[in-house]
Amino acid sequence: MPYNPALVAPMREEMTRMGIQELTTAAAVDAALGDQRGTMLVFVNSVCGCAAGNARPALRLALEHGVKPQQLATVFAGQDLEATARARQFFSDYQPSSPSMALLRDGEVVHFVHRHQIEGRSPQSIAADLTAAFDRHFGAAV
Amino acid sequence: MSHVFHPGHHALHGITVVLETHGAETFLGRFDSEDEGGVHLLDVGVHEQGGGVSKEEYIRRSAKFGIRVDRKHLVVPKDAVAQIMPLGELGG
Secondary structure, three states, rough: OOOOOHHHHHHHHHOOOOOOOOOOHHHHHHHHOOOOOOOOEEEEEOOOOOOHHHHHHHHHHHOOOOOOEEEEEEEEOOOOHHHHHHHOOOOOOOOOOOOOEEEEOOOHHHHEHHHHHOOOOOOHHHHOOOOOHHHHHHHOOO | OOOOOOOOOOOOOOOOOEEHHHOEEEEEEEEEEEEOOEEEEEEEEEEEEEOOOHHHHHHHHHHOOOOOEEEEEEEEEEEEEEEEHHHHOOOO
């Protein structure tokens, strides 16, 4: 059951303040991810403070890096159920977890960050892994 | 600013762990709590020794592709627990 929208509003705003496009419907997901070209990061947001509380600031830090995805989108697991389920169909080789992050190039997942790779780590440490993945997979595109 | 929702819980609360038992089963799942009944895991993948895939390969694949959930909630009796390690510390 979704949390009270007022409770999760700050978590949504933390993403949109970074300029990340929030996808709240399956149609919005299809528009953003269907026939996707270039480089993209999709952040599966979560209310869980254990992991998402560090993943959001980690992403903010990583986006300060010189190499980064051309497109940024987010869905909110446990909140926007339809949109999250649809987004996960685009990275169906990976089991669902939240928070998590998928890096895509031309519609193909090139890197996936699972919840277990976020838990218990500092934003700086998570961001370091993310920027390394940006360099590895997106370096030539920027 | 980040938002923490789980104050006052077990140190492993919310962490995805590998729970090895003294028997043939290994469980991967999110540590929830521990009480008299044992260790409570959520969204649990189950590996049984002697199946097609070795325990090591099962853990490696789960670390890379995520955990396929076999059980939503599982309680492992304390005396069955041999070791609990965060999955993220095992090369995930």
